[in-house]
Amino acid sequence: MSRFFAFIYDPMIAKTETACLQDWRKELLANAYGTVLEVGAGTGANINFYPEQVDKLIISEPDEFMRKRLLEKLSNSSLKDSQVKSFGMEDINLADNSVDCVVSTLVCCSVHSPYDALKQVYRVLKPGGLFLFMEHVAAENNPGRLKWQNRINPIWKRISGNCHTNRETEKYMVETGFTIKKITKASMRKAPAFVRPTIRGIAVKPQ
DSSP states (O other), rough: OHHHHHHHHHHHHHHHIIIIIHHHHHHHHHOOOOEEEEEEEHHHHHHHHHHHHHHHEEEOOHHHHOOOOOOOOHHHHOOOOOEEEEEOTTSSSTTTTTTTEEEEEOOOSSOOOOHHHHHHHHHEEEEEEEEEEEEEEEOTTHHHHHHHHHHHHHHHHHHHTTTSOOOOOOHHHHHHHHHEEEEEEEOTTTTTTOOEEEEEEEEEEOO
16 A cells, blocks of 8 residues: 555645645745754655755655655755655654754644654754644634545545544644744645645744
8 A cells, every 4th residue: 555655646646736735835945944854755745845045954754665756856856965764753763952944744644643743843843943834634614524524534544544634733733832933724726625724834842
């Protein structure tokens, strides 16, 4: 399943990337600087959007088949000081207070425990560091869609690498201790209706 999902992932999401995700990635990653950790990088959709103010990039992807495709993209990119790691968002193998920014795009939906994952992000960020996030979430202002998300979630997570349709990621970030500096809520165009609600923005680890 893992090998097959890695194979179909880019073609599956291509129309959505063109419709909105590429613009959102570029806008979000313009805020990255210094030492940056990207967690759950998948096949490397963010690679071409990192700005010059990033001094060092650590990219992690636990799935070996996704990571293989990520390495292929990285070899063809202009990124120089970068490292690829195999740890997941819930077990980040870096020191406390060691990075300036953490990037997570479409990752919190599929971790086993979003709270454990966000605690790890909080731990490795320096005080004042930025968590740059883009996630599909529960439809908080659409009860009909939320009801459908809850119904389909048990099936969807089994066939899509543990992806959950109904996570309240903004709530989890605040409860972990982050301060939300900027957040945009939008519909992910050209995506299935049950994963269209998204949030993206900047959360800060207080100093």
